[in-house]
Amino acid sequence: MYSGLIQRVAVIAGVHGNEWTGIHLVKKFQQSPELIERSTFETLTLLANLKAIEANLRYIDKDLNRCFSKQDLSNLELVASYEDRRAKEIAALLRPSNQPNVDVIIDLHSTTANMGMTIFPTSTEPFNLGMCDYLSACYPEVRVCFGERYGQESPLLRSLAPYGCVIEVGSVPQGVLNARQLQQTEMLVHAILNYVDAHNQGNLRLTSSNLTVYHVLCSVDYPRDAAGELQAVIHPQLQFQDYKPLNPGDPMFLTSTGEMISFQGKTTVFPVFINEAAYYEKHIAMILTEKQQLELKAV
């Protein structure tokens, strides 16, 4: 286990302004801060994209969750978009000059894909893997997914702190509150805060010697014509089948004339973010992952 004490944790929502689950919860925590207080560290809350939340849009000018690379944050001339300005404000709040930096970020999101409870850890640091192990022991249905490897130049908000994760819950439409996903997100936030508290008190032991994880391989776009118009939609047999094995030859898309387009890969993969509403503009129909067993070692 990582031996340093955690001093500050930030629970953040509204990086995407139309993902209401986390926004609703952070507002609840702001009204009742005792819910997220723990004795061994300070917990902050933050609503990230204020203008997008007000407008019930994912963003105003650009995706805020692509504005946090070191290079962009230090570029003082990059202020044309609201999100570039807000990213600099958020970085200053989480890494203030007169107080300790935030050590752990819990970044709350939701998805229109059927991903249940998924966490995307910030990194494979032992502290983060210990957190995955702890959450998996509390809630065996939680899935652990490692996203794209951005390295030092990650543009994601979660890269502002060394520890923590993104929580994705779904499926839930944008701009909708669903009690089930609210409860799941709140459960996970409390479990992570309890993990940090137990870590600070030296009360942690790994519960398992390995962990099932999903590693992002690549994204797949919809078939499109030369003008970029969609030529096919997600095949009905694949809709809502996130984390289920997709084998070579399995149905992937259905064209407007009713033809099936099959998966052309050579190995079985595990798609996630299938038919995520926000990803049409990113040219992503789904993200393919591989399933692995990760060995956990006590440090």
Ligand SMILES: [Zn+2]
């Ligand atoms: Zn989001």
